[in-house]
Amino acid sequence: MKLSSEMIAALRAGGEKDVVTYLTTSSVSGKCNLYLQPYTDVYREEFIISPDLFAQKTKININENRVGLMTVAHPVKGSLWAFRGPCNIIQWGHPPKFAFHGVTAGEALEKWGDWSKLEPYDTVAEDLRPKAVGQRGVIVLKVEEVYNLSPASSGARIS
Amino acid sequence: MATMTPRMKAWLEKFGAHIGTATKQGYPTTIVVEQASITGDGVVAFNLTPAQANQIKDNIAQNPYVALAPHAIASIRAAYQFKGPAALSGNTLQVTVKEIYCTKPGPEAALRLDVLPLEHIVKFEESRWRDSGPPK
Amino acid sequence: MRMNEEMLNSLRTIGTGGVVVHLTTCSAEGIPNTVGERFVAAFGEEHIVIADMFAQKTKVNLNENPGGVITVAQPVKGRHWAFRGPCTILMWGEDENYDFHGVRAGDVLREWGDWASKEPPSEVPPDIRPPALCQRGVITLKVDEVYSWKPEESGRPVL
Numbered sequence: 001m002k003l004s005s006e007m008i009a010a011l012r013a014g015g016e017k018d019v020v021t022y023l024t025t026s027s028v029s030g031k032c033n034l035y036l037q038p039y040t041d042v043y044r045e046e047f048i049i050s051p052d053l054f055a056q057k058t059k060i061n062i063n064e065n066r067v068g069l070m071t072v073a074h075p076v077k078g079s080l081w082a083f084r085g086p087c088n089i090i091q092w093g094h095p096p097k098f099a100f101h102g103v104t105a106g107e108a109l110e111k112w113g114d115w116s117k118l119e120p121y122d123t124v125a126e127d128l129r130p131k132a133v134g135q136r137g138v139i140v141l142k143v144e145e146v147y148n149l150s151p152a153s154s155g156a157r158i159s
Numbered sequence: 160m161a162t163m164t165p166r167m168k169a170w171l172e173k174f175g176a177h178i179g180t181a182t183k184q185g186y187p188t189t190i191v192v193e194q195a196s197i198t199g200d201g202v203v204a205f206n207l208t209p210a211q212a213n214q215i216k217d218n219i220a221q222n223p224y225v226a227l228a229p230h231a232i233a234s235i236r237a238a239y240q241f242k243g244p245a246a247l248s249g250n251t252l253q254v255t256v257k258e259i260y261c262t263k264p265g266p267e268a269a270l271r272l273d274v275l276p277l278e279h280i281v282k283f284e285e286s287r288w289r290d291s292g293p294p295k
Numbered sequence: 296m297r298m299n300e301e302m303l304n305s306l307r308t309i310g311t312g313g314v315v316v317h318l319t320t321c322s323a324e325g326i327p328n329t330v331g332e333r334f335v336a337a338f339g340e341e342h343i344v345i346a347d348m349f350a351q352k353t354k355v356n357l358n359e360n361p362g363g364v365i366t367v368a369q370p371v372k373g374r375h376w377a378f379r380g381p382c383t384i385l386m387w388g389e390d391e392n393y394d395f396h397g398v399r400a401g402d403v404l405r406e407w408g409d410w411a412s413k414e415p416p417s418e419v420p421p422d423i424r425p426p427a428l429c430q431r432g433v434i435t436l437k438v439d440e441v442y443s444w445k446p447e448e449s450g451r452p453v454l
Contacts, residue, residue: 028271028274056351056354056355056358057355059269059351060269060351060352060355063260063269063270063271063351064271064274065274089266090266091265091266091427092266092426092427092429093265093266093425093426093427094266094426130388131387131388132386132387132388134387134429134430134431135429136429136431137266177317177319177329177366177368177444178329179317179319179321179327179328179329179364180327181321181325181326181327182325183324183325184325185321185322185323185324185325185360185362186321186362187319187320187321187327187362187363187364187379188364188379188450189317189319189329189364189366189377189444190444190449190450191366191368191375191444191446191449192446193446207446208446208447208449210446210447210448210449210450210451211446211449211450213450214449214450222325224325224326224327225327226319226326226327226328226329227329228317228329228330228331228368229331230368230369231368231369231370231371232369234315234317234331234368234369235315235331235333235369235423236423238331238423240328240329240330242326242327242328262330262331263423264333264348264349264423264424264425265349265425265426265427266426266427268349268351269349269351269352287422288422288423289422
């Protein structure tokens with residue numbers, strides 16, 4: 001499904017209204033993991049792309065259960081969204097033709113495989129930014145559902 | 160129980176495995192058994208020496224979940240890891256495989272295979288390795 | 296514990312085949328994880344280092360239970376050794392003066408933090424060679440104990 005222009009503006013790399021998010025994944029037995037993700041971008045209006053900088057349990061979960069849920073953590077004013085859908089990590093080493101819901105490894109790695117070219121890590125405050133970065137790939141979330149996170153109407157479908 | 164492919168079975172039977180065990184508190188002890196036999200789709204039996212059985216019997220009694228990684232040249236050619244509960248009866252260690260992972264270095268490292276349909280796992284193997292088992 | 300010359304030489308063989316080992320770690324609840332490691336070396340006389348290129352469950356385990364066993368897998372050639380002791384991953388970004396059982400993070404990372412420059416994987420056949428390398432750190436095990444995994448004497452102290 002297509003994201004709204006407001007959502008795209010919030011999630012786009014280097015956008016004016018840059019948000020910090022959490023990516024929730026789960027093991028097949030249902031144990032959840034939340035992964036802090038300050039870097040995001042949007043592709044074809046329906047994919048949320050983020051770098052695999054330190055994913056550990058996230059990757060283990062995705063390796064056995066390819067579903068992800070991204071929630072906006074900050075700033076939340078007007079952005080209380082949760083994006084859910086199929087999720088995978090495209091890694092350096094995948095053949096260029098490897099595809100996940102139509103996104104090929106070739107295009108994903110060329111565009112987002114070195115995130116620092118897209119969005120310098122120093123956009124994050126010095127005491128918060130990673131001291132050293134080793135990007136192994138990109139996380140691709142195909143948005144199939146967006147729901148509301150606000151306490152009063154949590155879970156209500158937005159689109 | 161997970162379903163092992165013919166390739167997995169062939170490499171594991173011929174070369175055996177490093178068997179990771181641990182206390183309930185997480186203190187590891189690994190033994191190496193140089194061949195295995197596989198019954199059905201996913202039950203692996205190892206014939207231990209008395210020294211090996213004695214070395215891990217307390218771990219198995221308190222924490223039967225073990226990990227298996229193929230030994231010798233299979234550690235390179237057959238990059239899998241198998242996990243599941245084990246039972247020690249005399250000198251026979253029988254492991255019921257519940258989880259199967261690809262451990263091939265690269266983007267597939269840690270990919271869980273047992274959650275996929277068997278035909279997908281076989282296709283995955285065919286696309287990743289040139290052999291279908293150890294040389295005869 | 297100091298390893299003997301035969302052990303040190305076996306673990307120092309760079310670019311000529313080297314050894315493949317298995318590293319066993321386990322979760323805090325005791326679920327073990329045993330994976331093959333190709334990029335391994337001795338650091339000084341009491342530590343074994345392994346490149347953190349693809350570690351996932353290993354890292355999750357070490358983060359909650361910092362200990363491990365390294366067993367020689369290939370070629371064995373009479374080297375039926377199991378090395379056990381405290382184990383961690385020294386990541387790029389770690390304080391360089393961080394001391395892990397007698398080694399400084401900076402020293403380990405400077406020597407082994409870019410493994411591919413010392414030991415390119417080109418000697419490995421194409422179908423089992425890692426297609427791309429992204430090293431985030433160095434798995435470091437302090438050898439406290441060496442036992443034999445030789446079936447008929449398994450568990451016997453070697454040193």
